[in-house]
Amino acid sequence: MNPLGKGQFYLVREDVLTESMQKMLEAKRLLASGEERTIQEATKRVGLSRSAYYKYRDTVFPFESIARERILTIFIQLEDRQGSLATILQIISDARCNVLTIHQTIPVQGRANITLSLDVTEMPIKMDEFMQRMKAPNFIDSVHLISSGAL
Known part of the structure; x- marks a missing residue:
């Protein structure tokens, strides 16, 4: 059982994220900017497995992307x-x-x-x-x- 509760959010500095999380965020940035067109291209460019990308993509976000309008x-x-x-x-x-x-x-x-x-x-x-x-x-x-x- 998770003592902190499922779905709880935290704001953390980039330097405490795992290397895989940081690479996944860079891959997302490459896709959003159009520098890379596919997840395969983006993950290859940053040196990340696609499985690691999928593991973190829906749970780790840049602060700016979750800020309100x-x-x-x-x-x-x-x-x-x-x-x-x-x-x-x-x-x-x-x-x-x-x-x-x-x-x-x-x-x-x-x-x-x-x-x-x-x-x-x-x-x-x-x-x-x-x-x-x-x-x-x-x-x-x-x-x-x-x-x-x-x-």
């Missing part, structure tokens, strides 16, 4: 140009973010403000890279992170 709110100041909002939304879509709310002010003297709330749960890039992409168009004056966090 992440919400990001950003404030953008921009030059009002035709198609600017469409460009911003394309950047967001390319980063696999989901727009939850959007508010755009009426342009005054050729400038407008946009406040966006985004679900960034599926975003595969780091936050600093995402912010750089948002600042890249030449009509953007500034992009500010207002808040971020879990639901």
Whole structure:
């Protein structure tokens, strides 16, 4: 009998995981990123047996993969140009973010403000890279992170 109870969860540092568990997590990452297409290819690349992969795949997860949805709110100041909002939304879509709310002010003297709330749960890039992409168009004056966090 398990004194801790079946189905109990623990948060542990990576360095205390067995080598097989660490390799299984790397194989999962390779599959999720598309670097490898099959479990056989991924396990071979990391030096892990498929049986060990199957043993741990449904019980060991990176912390980020079990975190709840992440919400990001950003404030953008921009030059009002035709198609600017469409460009911003394309950047967001390319980063696999989901727009939850959007508010755009009426342009005054050729400038407008946009406040966006985004679900960034599926975003595969780091936050600093995402912010750089948002600042890249030449009509953007500034992009500010207002808040971020879990639901």
